[in-house]
Amino acid sequence: MGTIMNVLSLVLCSLLFLTPAALAAGLNLSVAASLKEVVNSLTAEYGKKNAGVTFQTNYGASGALAKQIEQGAPADIFISANRDWVDYLQNRNLTDEASRCAFAYNSLVFAGATKLPVAGMKELAKLRKIAIGSPRSVPAGEYAMESFRAAGVERELTGKLVMAKDVREAMQYAELGEVDGAFVYRTDALLLGKQAKILFTVPERLHDRVTYPMALTATGAKRQDAREFFRFLQSAEARKVLEKYGFAVK
Structure with a gap:
């Protein structure tokens, strides 16, 4: 009995000394399929400088991703390939409206x-x-x-x-x-x-500009690690990576 109590005490002590980053679950990203390579590069770069931060990234059609989030799929950040699907989630109070911004542009x-x-x-x-x-x-x-x-x-x-x-x-x-x-x-x-x-x-006059809006989800807005990574996605460092992959940033 004494041995069991000692082990439990050690486990509890270990948990007390774990950092918030170590205790946090991985960040869940739902991202338009056409951003796969650049977002993989950005998460890898961010992970090197922020030990303990991990990512679970779901790539697919923006509409399919939005419907998954609506149905309860875990997501802290949503990056769509047009504004309609961010609007869709925003109208259902599933994104943080104040965080919404443009991530990149394409042709x-x-x-x-x-x-x-x-x-x-x-x-x-x-x-x-x-x-x-x-x-x-x-x-x-x-x-x-x-x-x-x-x-x-x-x-x-x-x-x-x-x-x-x-x-x-x-x-x-x-x-x-x-x-x-x-x-x-x-x-x-x-x-x-x-x-x-x-x-x-295709001439841009024929369609809306290809814009990738992004937003924190209602869940992600409550997580400090999600907010910090979201700020990184808006940084000059992230913009350089986007340009390297052929995206426009303004």
Whole structure:
């Protein structure tokens, strides 16, 4: 009995001397799929300088991530590929409105390996299959549909669109030649394109600017470690990393 009590006393003493960082659970990040590499780089850099801070990062389509958070999935920070899904959570009191800000910016491009000359929106009708992220949950798909309508080609593309679960899957379809091309972000095309190359950049006048807003969740706003990492994501150091990966920061 004495031995058991001694062990318990040692355990309790050890817990008393643990730092808050050691006791804290890992930070949960829900992040748009197109930010995977840059956010992995940022979390690795931050972890080197902040011993004991760990991350659980969930990448996917912004809409799918927002619905997961709504259903109770753990998340301290949400970074979307458009404002709609941050609005969605904000309207449900699931984000800290005061923390909301722009993380980065991107461009929408059309990438493919087709031999046909395609230099603009008006030439899409000659293609057989075009991949976009499903507009219901993928902001890149929403930007693409917005651009089709603004360019007056939406009707001509009926039956040609192949829906992907996220922007990365759309890029994969183009890379494998399963479609003639895909509407993806410039950073994805530059990073992942081996066979598929950028054929043209969609004029920004045709769609809202590709913006990645971020916010602390209602849970994350209560955590000091989450607030500190959120500040790091807005730092000059983080902006340099974003620019290295091809994102715009203003």
